[in-house]
Amino acid sequence: MLDDVDLRLLRHYQHDATLGPADLADLAGLTVATCARRLDKLQAAGVIRANRAVINWRALGYEVEVSLRITLDKTQPRAFDDFLDAARNVPDVVEIQTFLGRVDLRLSVIARDMAHYQHIYRSAILTLPHIADIEALMHVARIKSDEVLPL
Template identity: 40%
Template sequence: MIDLDDIDRAILRALQQDATVKTAELGRRLGISQPAAWRRVRRLQEAGVIKGRRLDLDREALGFGVTVFLGIKLATHGRVSLADFERAVTAIPEVLTVQHVLGRYDYRLMVVARDLADFERVLRRRIMTLPGAGEVEANVVLSEERRPGPIG
């Protein structure tokens, strides 16, 4: 774990809001030089605090108006390996995240689809045919509030 000071936290907050902000602008906002801002960002990257920078796409604008969280309980733990299930599920383009979890279900998936009919097709033809797939619970997202998350 890396020790973060107030400037590090401010840099992380700024990059969380806009990952394309330049170090010169970070320095200007925080009252430090561009080289100092660059060194701090580099240190945060090398320490693994900043894993990368991602492009946030508007799924709805791309035609994916439905987001569904699925809980999947494997039917047979011993007969199908977790690796086989994970390899198969990550090959489905509509599955954005795969989380191996504790609790009632073994996996939690975030799935996008164009509409409910498209989701039903993905569910029947791709999800339910996965090796070891058993019980499935679907939660359709009605609305979403995005929060940046805590920076300690």
């Protein structure tokens, strides 16, 4: 169970994971040693999953994002496993989500332009196994994309 100190530490840490131990400890009202111990404990418990760089893929020339809603042929016993194994290997697929309901999966695909997307779609997406239906949604704007929790 997380206590108020853990929550306070996480609140500051999630806003800027690049803070040094002394700065983070100061913001959270902890000693540096206590801050380090608590961070280690939160990482070991799986509360803090990773520290990573978030790269703006548009700055690297990727201008198109498409969300593909995919329904699989569920008469095939390995439909999900086979599809996921293959989809993980498509480098332009940046996110895979599974759902319960009419739509089984959602893939987020990025491309440099529409010609590049068309190539990815024809050569990599349509060759994925056990697809029964695909609906493509062209991304227009990202209104909110926040991994910060209301702690």
